[in-house]
Amino acid sequence: MTASTLAAPKQRTADAPVRGHRRSNREGFKINWWLTALMLAASLTVLLPLYFTVAMALKSPDQIGTGTGLAWPNPMNWENFAAAYVATNFPRAFMSTAFVTVLSVLGSLASSSLVAYAIARNWNHRFFRGSFVYLLSAMFIPFPVIILPLIKQTALLGLDNPAGVVFLHVLGGISFNTLLYIAFVRSIPVELEESARMDGATTWQVFRKIIFPLLAPMNATVGIFAFLGSWNDFLLPQMLIADPALQTLPVVQMLFQGEFNTNYSLAFASYLMAMAPTLVVYILAQRWVLSGVMRGAVK
Amino acid sequence: MTTTSRVAQTAPPAEPNSPASAAGTVRSRSRIDPTYYWMVVPVLALFAFFITLPALVGVFFSLTNYAGYGDWKFIGLMNYVNIFKDPAVLQSYIFTFVFALTTTVVVNIVALAIALGLNAKIKWRTGIRTVFFIPMVLSALIVSFVFNYLFSNTLPVLAERFGVTPLATSILANENLAWLAIVLVTVWQAAPGATIIYLAGLQSVPSEVYEAADLDGAGSFRQFLSLTLPLIMGYLVINVILGFKGFLGTYEIIVGLTGGGPGMATQSVAMRIFSGFTGGDYSYQMANAVIYFLITLLISVIQLRLIQRRGVSL
Numbered sequence: 001m002t003a004s005t006l007a008a009p010k011q012r013t014a015d016a017p018v019r020g021h022r023r024s025n026r027e028g029f030k031i032n033w034w035l036t037a038l039m040l041a042a043s044l045t046v047l048l049p050l051y052f053t054v055a056m057a058l059k060s061p062d063q064i065g066t067g068t069g070l071a072w073p074n075p076m077n078w079e080n081f082a083a084a085y086v087a088t089n090f091p092r093a094f095m096s097t098a099f100v101t102v103l104s105v106l107g108s109l110a111s112s113s114l115v116a117y118a119i120a121r122n123w124n125h126r127f128f129r130g131s132f133v134y135l136l137s138a139m140f141i142p143f144p145v146i147i148l149p150l151i152k153q154t155a156l157l158g159l160d161n162p163a164g165v166v167f168l169h170v171l172g173g174i175s176f177n178t179l180l181y182i183a184f185v186r187s188i189p190v191e192l193e194e195s196a197r198m199d200g201a202t203t204w205q206v207f208r209k210i211i212f213p214l215l216a217p218m219n220a221t222v223g224i225f226a227f228l229g230s231w232n233d234f235l236l237p238q239m240l241i242a243d244p245a246l247q248t249l250p251v252v253q254m255l256f257q258g259e260f261n262t263n264y265s266l267a268f269a270s271y272l273m274a275m276a277p278t279l280v281v282y283i284l285a286q287r288w289v290l291s292g293v294m295r296g297a298v299k
Numbered sequence: 300m301t302t303t304s305r306v307a308q309t310a311p312p313a314e315p316n317s318p319a320s321a322a323g324t325v326r327s328r329s330r331i332d333p334t335y336y337w338m339v340v341p342v343l344a345l346f347a348f349f350i351t352l353p354a355l356v357g358v359f360f361s362l363t364n365y366a367g368y369g370d371w372k373f374i375g376l377m378n379y380v381n382i383f384k385d386p387a388v389l390q391s392y393i394f395t396f397v398f399a400l401t402t403t404v405v406v407n408i409v410a411l412a413i414a415l416g417l418n419a420k421i422k423w424r425t426g427i428r429t430v431f432f433i434p435m436v437l438s439a440l441i442v443s444f445v446f447n448y449l450f451s452n453t454l455p456v457l458a459e460r461f462g463v464t465p466l467a468t469s470i471l472a473n474e475n476l477a478w479l480a481i482v483l484v485t486v487w488q489a490a491p492g493a494t495i496i497y498l499a500g501l502q503s504v505p506s507e508v509y510e511a512a513d514l515d516g517a518g519s520f521r522q523f524l525s526l527t528l529p530l531i532m533g534y535l536v537i538n539v540i541l542g543f544k545g546f547l548g549t550y551e552i553i554v555g556l557t558g559g560g561p562g563m564a565t566q567s568v569a570m571r572i573f574s575g576f577t578g579g580d581y582s583y584q585m586a587n588a589v590i591y592f593l594i595t596l597l598i599s600v601i602q603l604r605l606i607q608r609r610g611v612s613l
Contacts, residue, residue: 030420035420036421036422039421039427040427042431043427043430046430046434046487049446049487052445067456068452068453068456069453114339114342117338118339121335122331127336134343140599141350141354141592142547142548142569142591143548143569144548144568144569144591145357145589145592146354147572147573147576148575148576148585148588149352149356149357150353153356167349171346171350202334203332203334207338228436231438232436232438234438234439234554235550239573239576249438264448268445268448271444274438274441275441278437279433279436282432282433286432290495293435294495294499297495297496
């Protein structure tokens with residue numbers, strides 16, 4: 001009983017409905033232990049592969065041998081991480097991935113919020129409504145359709161590098177992000193900006209000082225999607241970035257499919273290092289991340 | 300949630316200005332501040348250049364015999380004619396559609412089950428929820444590499460130990476079973492996203508509905524079938540549409556698991572198209588891409604129709 005009352009307020013901030021909370025109080029919070037056991041068992045489907053990755057990353061090649069790979073290594077082989085760090089040139093791949101991700105997130109936030117604001121506030125003007133339909137049409141163009149000409153085009157422009165990937169991450173997500181923002185901008189009353197305009201604020205200032213701060217929850221949602229999409233993307237960096245030295249973390253893992261393919265301990269240490277950043281951020285900020293993603297789902 | 304309430308709180312002070320602001324909106328309707336154009340036009344230009352232009356260039360080259368380098372000339376619809384006669388292309392379409400359909404069904408069943416579980420009165424809900432959503436933040440490619448080892452080494456060893464001979468060899472090397480491994484990893488990876496949408500749906504169902512059902516003595520399975528399911532049907536439709544479209548373009552997980560093999564058994568349409576860049580059949584794969592686009596467009600139109608019809612019937 002005490003545990004449930006402790007847990008309840010926590011859930012409410014994240015996503016649990018206030019209504020459900022009230023209802024459970026009225027009926028008395030009776031925990032379904034069978035279902036809890038079932039859910040715990042089911043969560044092993046997620047935890048086991050993760051455990052396996054960690055166990056493999058800590059084994060020496062001898063310990064891997066011909067076994068299942070599921071046993072915990074004794075002694076643990078921490079050198080694998082150092083070796084993987086060198087083999088993949090981790091710092092460079094990390095910086096490249098961080099560069100692409102940070103710029104994609106900033107670019108997505110700036111461009112789609114501006115576009116959404118301009119479109120939402122001029123909805124009855126043909127140009128802006130047309131722009132909206134045009135941007136939305138991209139949602140119907142599957143990526144494989146444009147990729148071949150795109151590779152040639154970016155190469156011609158000297159954008160066959162992480163910067164080119166940033167452009168495409170931002171533009172590829174703009175339809176969906178603008179859609180999310182427009183619904184939100186519409187819920188902000190025009191009167192708010194009109195009073196600022198009376199005091200002489202320009203449209204830029206109104207956007208920067210009033211609208212953008214009010215968009216904060218949606219900024220979080222768009223930011224999370226952009227971050228995850230950009231950090232984990234494999235297709236675009238693989239296709240666009242010509243110089244292997246500038247490749248991002250997911251693409252670098254392809255290394256272990258060829259020349260090193262017998263050294264599994266090295267490979268798994270490298271996988272773990274590539275997965276760790278998003279995993280750690282998620283676990284630390286999980287309530288915030290989930291509520292952000294949830295907001296995207298409701299729209 | 301919090302912002303809307305903040306807006307509501309700050310709105311009243313603006314009210315005294317409302318007659319003037321009403322005049323302002325009328326004025327802005329006839330003459331638009333050029334700033335708004337500056338907000339949209341650069342993005343539109345980049346969008347046209349990086350998304351629309353490649354699409355048009357692709358359509359153009361699909362009518363030529365361009366190999367990706369060197370000279371080319373127009374050959375009309377020859378590429379399209381050849382594609383319809385190509386068993387490898389047909390095979391990739393069959394694989395892609397069977398895969399996408401199966402995965403959509405399984406993902407939705409799994410995601411709905413998880414969402415129902417997370418929405419019920421279970422202990423340690425926050426912790427369990429955290430675990431279930433982990434796959435969402437991981438790279439699909441790396442996850443596939445991990446599963447690749449599990450399928451090709453761990454599973455056969457275990458199968459041998461327990462005497463399950465059919466699984467004693469890697470299922471990734473089996474032409475008829477490899478696609479199931481791809482379905483499994485895709486489900487693992489995609490279920491959390493669908494679960495979130497279902498959770499949003501389940502929480503939109505008013506609890507009064509269940510209380511009434513409780514009074515009428517309906518069991519929990521009956522409640523699910525005749526109350527929950529119809530009430531979250533809209534969310535199911537969204538999940539099916541988003542999922543199916545995404546799974547049609549599946550790429551990374553196949554690269555990580557089978558690389559399209561064994562043979563060409565698990566080669567998706569997207570993989571075939573990408574092969575055009577290195578395979579010397581650039582224009583041929585562009586024609587393939589155009590056909591793929593038309594098929595996905597047709598599916599989108601059908602799905603939109605279905606949604607609209609649902610909207611009317613609701």
